[in-house]
Structures are given as structure tokens and as C-alpha cells.
Amino acid sequence: MTITVQTKTGEFKFENDEGTETLLFAGLGAGLTLPYECATGTCGTCRARVMSGDVEMAWPEAPGASRLNRGKGDVLMCQSHAKGDCLLRIPADVAAGDAVAAPRRFSGRIEDLKKLTSDVVDFEIALDSATNFAAGQFMVMTSPVVEGGRSYSMVNYTPETDRIRFVVKRKPNGGFSNWLFEEAADGCEVSLFGPLGKATFRPGEDGDLVCITGGSGIAGIMSILDHAAQAGHFKANKGWLYFGVRTLADAFYVEELAELVEKSGGALQVILALSDEAASAPTHPDYPSIRLEEGFVHAVAARAMAEISGQLNDRTIGFVAGPPPMVDGAIRVLLSEAKLPPGRIRYDKFS
Amino acid sequence: MSWIKVCKTSEVPENSLKKIWAAGGVPILVAHYKGGFRALPPVCPHMEEPLEESGVIAGCVMTCTKHLWAWDLKTLEMQGETEKPLKTYETKIEGDDLMAFVEQELLYEFDDEDDMDDDSFFNC
Numbered sequence: 001m002t003i004t005v006q007t008k009t010g011e012f013k014f015e016n017d018e019g020t021e022t023l024l025f026a027g028l029g030a031g032l033t034l035p036y037e038c039a040t041g042t043c044g045t046c047r048a049r050v051m052s053g054d055v056e057m058a059w060p061e062a063p064g065a066s067r068l069n070r071g072k073g074d075v076l077m078c079q080s081h082a083k084g085d086c087l088l089r090i091p092a093d094v095a096a097g098d099a100v101a102a103p104r105r106f107s108g109r110i111e112d113l114k115k116l117t118s119d120v121v122d123f124e125i126a127l128d129s130a131t132n133f134a135a136g137q138f139m140v141m142t143s144p145v146v147e148g149g150r151s152y153s154m155v156n157y158t159p160e161t162d163r164i165r166f167v168v169k170r171k172p173n174g175g176f177s178n179w180l181f182e183e184a185a186d187g188c189e190v191s192l193f194g195p196l197g198k199a200t201f202r203p204g205e206d207g208d209l210v211c212i213t214g215g216s217g218i219a220g221i222m223s224i225l226d227h228a229a230q231a232g233h234f235k236a237n238k239g240w241l242y243f244g245v246r247t248l249a250d251a252f253y254v255e256e257l258a259e260l261v262e263k264s265g266g267a268l269q270v271i272l273a274l275s276d277e278a279a280s281a282p283t284h285p286d287y288p289s290i291r292l293e294e295g296f297v298h299a300v301a302a303r304a305m306a307e308i309s310g311q312l313n314d315r316t317i318g319f320v321a322g323p324p325p326m327v328d329g330a331i332r333v334l335l336s337e338a339k340l341p342p343g344r345i346r347y348d349k350f351s
Numbered sequence: 352m353s354w355i356k357v358c359k360t361s362e363v364p365e366n367s368l369k370k371i372w373a374a375g376g377v378p379i380l381v382a383h384y385k386g387g388f389r390a391l392p393p394v395c396p397h398m399e400e401p402l403e404e405s406g407v408i409a410g411c412v413m414t415c416t417k418h419l420w421a422w423d424l425k426t427l428e429m430q431g432e433t434e435k436p437l438k439t440y441e442t443k444i445e446g447d448d449l450m451a452f453v454e455q456e457l458l459y460e461f462d463d464e465d466d467m468d469d470d471s472f473f474n475c
Contacts, residue, residue: 044398049467067398072467089467328405331416335407336366342414342421343431 003027004087005034005048007094016082021105023048023055023088024077025193031099035092038350039078039140039196040151041065046077053086059148106131106139106192113186116252119170120216121180122155125190127162135201135227136220136319136348139164139194143185146175151350153220153321154195155253157227167252169216199319199346201227207315208237210338212301212330214244214273217321218253220348224319225260225268234264237313241268242304244297244326246276248284258287273300297322298329305337316340321348357381357390357442357449368413370403377456379440381449384411384424390440390451395420396459397435435459 003023004013014030016023024046027034037045041062050073057065057080068074077088106127113123125141135157140149152166170177179185201209201224209228211221221241228234245251257270271291272284279292293300318334320327327349334340355374363369363383370393373379380393380402395402395415405415412430414421421430422437429436438459441452 074467091467328416331414331419332407335409335414335416339409341412341430342419345419347419 001082002085003082004085005032005094006051006087006089007092009093009095012094012096019082019084021081021193022058022078023075023080023082025103025105026082027077028103028196029099029105029193031097031102033093033095033097034077034090035094036078036196038064038151039193040149041076041079042350044068044076047074048077048080048088048090049074051087051089054083055080055086055088056083101132103194103196106194108190108192110180110185110188110190113180115181116167117250119250120167120252121170121177122165122167122252123180123186124163124165125192127164127192130160130162131164131195132160133164133195135223136199136346137195137197137223138220138348139192139196141166142191143176143179143188144190145188146179148176149193150176151196153197153223153348155219155222157223157230167216167219197348199321199348200224201317201319203227203231205233205317206237207317207344208311208313209233209239209268209317209319210301210305210312210334210340211239211241211319212244212297212322212333213242213320214297214322214326217323217326217348217350218243220321221319222253222256225257229260229263229268234267237267238311239264239268240304240308241270242273242297242301243270244273244275244300244322247274248272248277248280248292251284254284254287254290258284258289261289271300271304273297296326296329298326298333301330302333302337305333309338312338312340316344318345319347320345322350324349353454354443354450354452357451359447360388360444360449361447363388363449366408368403368406368408370401373451373453375453377453379451379453380406382406382408382413382424384408384413386411386425388442388444388449389424389437390442390449392438392457392459394459396437397433399459399461 016026037043044064108125108127138151138153142149155165279294284290320330363381378393380391382389411425420433438457
């Protein structure tokens with residue numbers, strides 16, 4: 001079936017065989033730069049109006065659908081499937097990009113699943129074919145046992161690879177995270193669409209890096225710092241990572257972070273912000289290059305920025321990842337304390 | 352309506368935002384940037400976020416932390432990927448008072464993008 005989209009920048013057509021992919025994934029897969037942020041029904045960015053044709057929205061109660069004008073036929077493309085040819089209007093600038101480099105569908109198998117803390121697991125996915133992704137990007141994963149897709153950022157940075165690593169924090173009522181924790185998910189087949197997301201570190205970029213994150217938001221930041229270290233970015237630039245966890249026992253990837261500090265020749269500083277316990281020492285007991293501070297991560301970063309903002313170069317890039325209140329607080333710190341212009345801040349907000 | 356007193360200039364320190372219910376029940380967001388004041392509708396024109404909470408002023412630029420829409424408050428130029436301009440009330444300072452010219456309450460069009468009904472919007 002053929003999907004026609006009218007956009008601010010002209011009309012485009014793409015094919016959606018059998019309607020198996022959502023309108024968003026079918027269009028992105030065809031190389032169109034359709035608007036999206038979360039790709040999983042939360043943010044409302046991929047809004048479109050169905051002008052003609054039959055389109056079914058799989059999850060009408062999606063949080064991102066609350067502002068839709070349903071009476072006029074508005075849908076979230078990430079939650080909608082076409083039942084036949086249709087015509088959509090999308091209130092955004094859209095361009096026809098490179099279909100070869102476009103995100104696409106993969107199948108994969110969960111391997112090397114391990115528990116990092118009482119509520120965090122990480123695992124690798126063996127993909128059915130190799131992919132390139134930018135540091136900071138994510139994939140939407142679906143499993144045969146839990147309904148709906150979940151977005152996970154890649155932890156590793158490896159060009160042209162068929163192995164990607166994810167980290168997942170258990171949520172009290174999270175069907176997906178509970179499946180990964182309790183069931184024998186290791187070895188299970190999953191389906192993925194990606195890579196997606198624009199909060200990325202781009203090759204050749206120059207500038208100090210200030211990263212603020214909490215919990216599993218560290219995933220994309222690990223990939224960004226890994227890429228930066230591999231590219232020799234810290235030879236000429238400094239970096240700061242503020243990583244928020246509840247207690248020292250909840251911290252993970254500490255060994256990998258200590259390695260990154262070493263690889264950076266000390267130009268990267270890593271600060272663990274402990275929200276629920278006092279920092280018993282100024283540095284981590286096993287990894288003295290990792291500093292400890294007490295408080296919520298954005299508050300710890302705010303205190304530090306007041307001192308280090310004068311050292312930041314004028315190309316500094318801010319990266320923020322985490323749940324919405326943490327991201328909003330961290331963006332505020334980067335604007336008012338680090339004095340970054342809004343155009344130099346990239347964020348990944350998940351809920 | 353006409354010129355109305357909004358607040359004392361000292362009530363809104365530089366780099367801060369304050370929502371004030373002005374005479375006639377009109378909500379006005381006072382923005383104090385480096386070098387001046389703006390009187391604005393109190394929500395972000397993007398998704399109606401209350402800017403008193405979501406807005407940050409640094410220098411002359413006001414940014415909504417929700418999606419990083421931003422404007423230069425001096426020139427009113429949109430920054431980066433911002434897609435809608437700010438609406439503003441004309442202001443003047445008389446003594447210690449910030450005054451705004453309010454003919455009627457300024458509102459943004461949110462509902463659901465009447466522009467989607469506008470064929471010329473889509474160049475088709």
C-alpha cells in the first residue's frame with residue numbers, strides 16, 4: 001500500500017507492505033525525516049492528520065495522544081498502522097534522506113544477560129545483520145512475551161557491528177523490565193527497529209562535554225564517552241560526567257568509567273552523585289579516579305558548574321539523559337550555571 | 352483597555368520570570384533579561400508549558416526546558432529549532448513600576464493546529 005504525506009516542505013510517498021510496520025517506522029525506513037522523539041507513544045511529536053484512507057491507532061490511550069484532535073483524524077504515527085492507501089498531513093519540515101542509511105527492522109537474540117545491581121540488568125543483542133549507529137542513539141525493542149515496544153539506548157560504540165549492548169533498570173510495574181529480570185529472557189528472540197534518536201555525539205565534533213544523567217540514562221552517555229575516547233576527543237577537550245544513583249551499591253559501570261577516565265588521560269572527570277546516602281569518602285573505595293558527592297545529580301552538577309563554567313570552552317556540548325524531572329532540572333543547570341546556549345544541549349527524556 | 356501597572360520592577364530580579372495577575376484578570380509573565388523587561392502570555396507557544404516554571408533566562412535568551420524552544424528577549428528572534436514567535440505586550444517603566452499595554456489578553460493558537468486545515472500551509 002502507498003502512503004502519501006503532505007508536509008511543510010512538500011509531498012512524499014512511501015510504500016508500507018502489508019501495513020506491518022507503523023506509519024512512523026515505514027516512513028523512516030524509506031528514508032524520510034519524519035518528526036519523532038520517543039517513537040513509543042509518549043511525547044506526541046509524530047502527530048499527523050489522516051486526510052483519507054483507513055488508519056488504526058493501536059494504543060489510543062498513549063500519553064502522547066492526549067493532545068490530539070481525534071475528531072479531525074489526528075493520530076500518532078508511531079502507534080498507527082495503515083489498512084490501505086492513505087493520505088496524511090504532517091505539520092513539520094520533512095526531507096527525503098538516504099534510504100540505505102535509514103533505520104530498519106532487525107531480529108536479534110538476547111545474550112550475556114547479567115544483573116549489575118539489585119535492579120539493573122545489562123545484556124547484548126546478537127543482531128541478524130550489522131548496523132552503524134551514532135553514539136547516543138536508541139532502538140525500539142519488542143519481545144514475543146510483552147506487548148508494546150520499549151526504547152533502549154546502545155551502551156557500546158562500535159562501527160558496523162552486529163552486537164549491541166543495552167542496560168535496563170527494573171520498574172515496579174514495568175512488564176518489560178520484569179520479564180528481563182524474572183523470566184529466562186537470556187537466549188530469547190526479539191525484534192528491534194532503529195537506530196533512532198538525534199541526541200548524538202557526531203564524528204569530528206570539537207568541544208568540552210558536560211554529561212548529566214541518572215540510572216539507566218547512563219546507557220547513551222557511555223556510548224558517547226566511549227566514542228569520544230576512541231576518537232581522541234579528550235586530547236584537546238575536557239569532559240565531566242555527573243551520574244546520579246541512590247546509593248554506592250546502586251552504582252554500575254564504575255569499572256568501565258574508571259577505564260574511560262584513564263583513557264582520557266584525566267581530561268574526563270566522573271562524579272557519582274548519591275541521592276540517598278552520605279558520601280563516606282571523597283572517592284570511590286575501589287576506583288579512586290571516580291569522585292563521590294552527596295545529593296541529587298542536577299544539584300551536584302549545579303554546585304560544580306558554578307565553579308567550572310569559566311573553564312568550559314565555547315564549543316561545549318551538554319548531554320542529558322534520564323526521566324523528565326531530572327532532565328528538566330539538568331537542562332536548567334546547563335543553561336543558567338554552565339551558560340550553554342540552548343542549541344548546544346542535547347537530551348534524551350524517557351518516561 | 353490601556354496601560355496598566357503590572358508590578359514593581361524590583362519584584363522580578365534579573366534572569367527570572369514571574370507570573371502576575373494584572374488588572375482585569377489577565378495573566379502576565381514578566382521576564383527580566385539582561386537590559387530589560389518583557390511582558391508575555393504565561394505559557395510556552397509550543398505545548399502550553401507554564402513558563403514561570405519551565406522557563407530559564409540566561410543573558411538575553413529565554414529557553415523553555417521542556418523542548419529547548421528559545422527566544423532572544425531583546426530582539427524577539429527565535430533561536431535554534433524554535434518554530435513559533437513569542438507574543439508580547441508593549442511595556443514601559445514609570446518610576447518603579449513596570450507598565451504593560453493590554454488591549455486584550457494575548458493567546459496562542461494551540462487547538463490543534465488550525466494550520467492543518469490550511470491547504471496553503473502544505474504547499475499543495
